Amino acid sequence: MNMPKQVRRYCPKCKKHTLQKVSIYKAGKRRGSAIGERRHAEDKKGYGGQKFPKLAKAAKTTKKITQILTCSECKKKWHKLGIRIRKMELVAQ
Numbered sequence: 001m002n003m004p005k006q007v008r009r010y011c012p013k014c015k016k017h018t019l020q021k022v023s024i025y026k027a028g029k030r031r032g033s034a035i036g037e038r039r040h041a042e043d044k045k046g047y048g049g050q051k052f053p054k055l056a057k058a059a060k061t062t063k064k065i066t067q068i069l070t071c072s073e074c075k076k077k078w079h080k081l082g083i084r085i086r087k088m089e090l091v092a093q
């Protein structure tokens, strides 16, 4: 699905419509030292280590894609509610 790189949209901070840059949100790198990661690694150790069944067949064929909107005037970033599509491409219009 093609999406425009720039949109004219309401900015709640500027309280008016401004030109906003669109980018796609990507999850950050997982830290091995995070408490959840350490606990999970500890639980998985040893005999009978797998705590929950591994997902054999995923029910969904798509993932939710979140867009980040950056206001060109105040530089504030907003997340747009994710929509389910296979692939999103940003194109200049």
Ligand SMILES: [Zn+2]
Pocket (backbone or CB within 6 Å): 011, 012, 013, 014, 015, 018, 071, 072, 073, 074, 075, 076
């Ligand atoms: Zn703004």
